[in-house]
Each structure stands twice: as structure tokens, then as C-alpha cells.
Amino acid sequence: MIEFKLPSLGADMDEGKLLQWKAKPGEKVKRGDVVAVVDTSKAAVEVEIWDEGTMHEWIVKPGETVPVGTVLALLLAPGENPETAPAARRRISPAARKYAEEHGVDLDRVAGTGPGGAVTVEDVEKHRKIQKAPESGKVPDKGAVMRSAIAAAMSRAKREIPHYYLSETIPMLRASEWLARENEKRPVTGRLLMAVLLLKAVAVALGKFPDLNGFFRNGAHQPSSAAHIGVAISLRQGGLIAPAIHDVQAKGLDELMLSLSDLVKRARAGSLRSSEMSDPTITVTNLGEGGVEEVFPIIYPPQVAIVGFGTLAQRPWAQDGELRALPTIVASLAADHRVSDGHRGALFLAEINRLLQAPEAL
């Protein structure tokens, strides 16, 4: 029997409300299929499954809010049949069992976070709190919920991560000219945005700087060989979301443009996928769109770095003893001192600069 659990869809999520099942009992599913839609504090997210099997039983019903880690449904593994499948055996601490009995909590619905997935008293207490909360009859204001989720994640980042900050002004004449020439040749539907060059340069540079890519978990850095870049997207109704474009280092600029355009559209329409929410190994924020010179970003845990880009604008630039006006952009980096030092960060920004001087190679 396969347990399909509610995954964590970001540092700011500790519970989710099941909106809809996308696979009926008896239906076959494969890796990457969307089987449920879950509402987090930020968006409705399509949750994918990473096992192959047949949907057997829904444990959680649409409309229910449950903590991360809760078993949402049971699936039969390929070849397994419901009569012979061993029942998923759960470990429940005696204290948790007693507490649940006293308070009338259904243990089947409690996610276990103890050793080997064991259900502890804390799990039962947490479940009880979440179950009670929505009973007040008030529908929480979506904007306020998102604000408090962002606040929780950013407070955690500032509390736990020793940030250091660096910035570098990058001349963008070559990149701008290359992009203008390229877009002149393209139909309106095939045009590229500068953001795509910036994302690709960050992804390629990360190949040489694994200490800025990946997660910091359980006291150690877990580097990632792929650059799954979280793209900070502001939502028109307010708030912000940073879902991932996967494997940016391996994508061509056209493919990347399609991915970016699709991601922005879906983020604003509220139809993101769970892997996009939980996978970013670094974030890029392009606040320059709002007209600011430079960004001082905060790392999104458990990531270990974030890159910000300010406005692309004409600025004075000294070169070969002469002063001229050039398009430039200020790239900034906030990174985690537990994993890297300023020297590495500086080399990383210099590498992004170097890559942007040869846009045709990106």
C-alpha cells in the first residue's frame, strides 16, 4: 500500500486544504500525474504523485484542512490487490493514543512526524488545533493569510540564516543589443525578454558555484546539481509567489521564455504544481521592473542564496579612461554564511557578469 501524503509546498506552508481529487478510486496513476488540488495560504496547487499505482481509497475529503505530512489517500502498488495488500501499519505512541481517545481525535487522519512516521502527542495536538480553527465560521481574508505566511517564512530566514550581501553593476550593452537584434528577427509571439537571459546566466554560473545552490537542512548543505530557479512573481491582487522553472541550466532561451511565460500565467491564475512550489534550489527576483536601482533580497528557506536584479537603465560608465552612458543593471546576492563566504559570492556575481557579455552563447 502506498501512502500519498500532503507534501510541504514551501517554507511558509504547514497545512493545506484539499479542494479536489483528480484521480478516482480504481484509477491508475503514474509518476508526475496530478492527483489532487490543495489550497495553501498562497495559491491552489496541483499536487503530483511520485509513485506509480492505482488509487485505492481517499482518506481526506475535499474541504478538509490537514497538516503537511497527513496521508491524503492510499494507493495500491502495481501488482498489489486490495485483499492481499498489507495494511499500512502505523506507529502510534501510547501517549498519543491516550490523548486521541480523550479528545475524540480520529488517529487515521493524523500525520506522524516522529521516528519512522510515528504519531506523537504533538502531532495529535497540532491536528486538533487545525481541525478546530475553521469552525469559527469566519472565512479568513486571503490577502491577510498570505501576508502572514510570507511574514513567517521571512522571519524564519532572518532568524536562522546568517545572510551576507553583495552587489555588482553589470554593463548590459552587449546583451541589450543582442536581444534587440534577436527580437527584430522574431515574430511578436516569439520575442524574448531580458529576464530570460538573466535567469540563464544565473543557472549557468551556478554550475561552478554549487555552494550557492540547493537546500540547508538538518544542519547541513545539500547541494543540487540542477538549477531549479524560483522566480519571484508578484500577484496582481497583492502578495508574492516564487515557483520554480526546472533545470534552467539545460534549457535553451526559447524554451526558457515559454516556461517563464507559462509560469507567470499559471501563478496569476492560481494553477501551479506541487513540484514547482517545493523544488526551487535558488530564487531570482527581478524587482527592477518596479524601477528600483538595487534589491537587498531575503533568502527563502531552506534555500541558501537569492539573486536580485534592479532596473536596466542608462547610467554613466567609465571605460578606457572615458565616461559614457551605457545600459547597466545592478545584480545583488544574498547568501547563507553557513555554506559560503563573500569571496565565493563575489566570484559568482563576476561569473554572471562574464556570461552576460556573451549573450549569444547562453
Add this chain to the structure above:
Amino acid sequence: MSEKDVRAAVIGVLKSIAPELEEAELRPDRLLRDQIDLDSMDWLNVIVALHERLGVDIPESDYAKLTTLDAVVAYIGARRPG
């Protein structure tokens, strides 16, 4: 297509990108992108939608001319096929 129709079509495109847009609050002689808070992805979507709905191909080098709603309407009016 009269100027009025072009204007209505342009506003329709802008609303499809920025649904919260209040037509009455939009000043036709003020900077469009600042008023509606359109980032470069939104702006590209506006250009693509204008191309699809009105058949006008706007090269990137002309973006700088499209400062206000009035400017966009005039630009499209002058280039619409037929």
C-alpha cells in the same frame, strides 16, 4: 474601425492583462505602464494581444512611442490594415 472602436479594443486588451483596471480611473494622457503597473511580461502580452486582435505588428523599437493610451490608439489607428 473608428477611433472609438480601436480605443475600446485596446482597453479590452489591457483589461485582459490587468483585470482590476478601472476604465474611469485611467487617464488617457498619462503614462500607461505606470498607471496600470505592467511589468515587461505583461507588456509583451499586451503587444501580442494587440497583434492577435487588431492585426497590428508592433516592433520592439516602437515600444518607446506607446507611452499613453492616446498614443497607443493613435499608433494602431495609423497602422491598422484596411
